[in-house]
Amino acid sequence: MIRSPHRSRRVLVTAAVGAVVALGAAGCVSSGGSSSSASGGNAWATATSAQAGGGTDALVAAAKAEGTLNVIALPPDWANYGNIIKGFSDKYGIKVDSANPDGSSQDEINAVKQLGTQDRAPDVLDLGQSFALGNVDLYAPYKVATFDSIPAANKDANGAWVNDYGGYISIGCNSTLVPVCPTSFADLAKPEYAGKVALNGDPTQAASAFASVWAGALANGGSLDDITPGVTFWGSVAKSGNLLKVDPNSATIQSGQTPIVLDWDYLNVAETEKNKASFDWKVAVPTDGLFAQYYAQAINKNAPHPAAARLWQEFLYSDEGQNLWLAGKARPIRLEAMTAGGTADKALLAALPPVSGEARFPTQAQTDAANKVVAQNWATATS
Structure with a gap:
């Protein structure tokens, strides 16, 4: 259904596009995985890119060792999140604990603040834009491999938050x-x-x-x-x-x-x-x-599974992850670059109402x- 249960999440969190525009085209909190509050001693907790942490292979290995990713406020039938979660879990063999899928952006921020360094704290956040901008001190800066293909207006310069999908x-x-x-x-x-x-x-x-x-x-x-x-x-x-x-x-x-x-x-x-x-x-x-409106991704600076959190971001901003949002009829943030590069799924793209212009x-x-x-x-x- 149209996501009326999620209005609390969508309250006053919009980013607008006016005149002529282009858009490049979660129950109770569950228990986390094996990292515990020891993430503060995990090198991935401060890594600002996969390269800075030792490379993509090292990131994948560390994330698999953690074994769990905690997400929050991701309705499975919103923008294809059910298949996105399944795709990530199947690809890397990492269990995804999805807390409070009907939650709001404020619920996400509250969980980060209230759960602190506990194992069940969210690893990653999917936020309305005003919430993303208003809580930057809670995030760990991280630049995914495709960071340069994301428009400058749609990301924090250091990667503290990055727009992900919209409509x-x-x-x-x-x-x-x-x-x-x-x-x-x-x-x-x-x-x-x-x-x-x-x-x-x-x-x-x-x-x-x-x-x-x-x-x-x-x-x-x-x-x-x-x-x-x-x-x-x-x-x-x-x-x-x-x-x-x-x-x-x-x-x-x-x-x-x-x-x-x-x-x-x-x-x-x-x-x-x-x-x-x-x-x-x-x-x-x-x-x-x-x-x-675009939503935004961010990594909890106290993520109990810091490698899995970063691998999740890499997955979401890869061509594979972006096409999964496209399959949910949403417009992924890298759509313009993917269209130019021929990596956007043409059939999925054709299903979107046409829009052109400058955001x-x-x-x-x-x-x-x-x-x-x-x-x-x-x-x-x-x-």
Whole structure:
């Protein structure tokens, strides 16, 4: 289903892309493996690259000796994480303990702080961008072998955090119930879509809905410095009767209760696959308000399995790992470089809604300011 259970994870953690953009295209915490808190004496705990630690073969051997990797807040059906975890475990023979798969970015940060050097602390983190930027002191800098092929804007210069995968705000539409599907924000205001348009959650709480408000701003004269036109736009959509006060998920999509859904393109495209036997769920990235989000990887500086943590990063940013995210309909951070180099899976790439242009990202200050505007004005604007 569309990941409504993970809204807490997605709250106010967005990185935006405005105007014309390109996106290079976890239960209780479980017990860890054999490294224990002794990772502080493990040379891999401070290695800033595989080469610095003795080379890739040495890294693989050390990670296999540790035998375990602790991950957290990775839903198996989100962006293909179930297959990514399986692929890593099968390839290296390393057990992956996945804690709190329905957790939030804040849950991840809390676990790092509360568990300290315990064996069950997370080794690695997958975070919303604002959480990644706001907790750099918790991470171990590390540069994967493919570090240079990752755009400078999408990584810490020392590798403390690196964007991993993302997607665009898109419009999903049941073409059986909606004869002419909308492809732009301007379309969403048309009378023919009365009672048909749904946001994935409350934008004061859910990042995908918040992103839809910012995309609406970009489509209506706003900017990364001014999200107010987006609040105004969605207020008018609500007052016209077009905006549904229904939280969409796979069940509401299948029943026809939410025939038009604003959500990340990799989630909307997944709905296309799920429902192709019943109806055509069309997906369009709006041409007049492009907005995208990347998540970010980081290594816990107190990782109980420091070699496995670094090997996990190497796997994720390899062509193999990046194509696994692509198989989940997400856009891996190295997609542009892989497309140029011919290593991106062409069939998987063809399944993505087309987008082209140059990426722009807001500062943390812009994101914080936009969050405040939405929190203060959304309820009144849409009532």
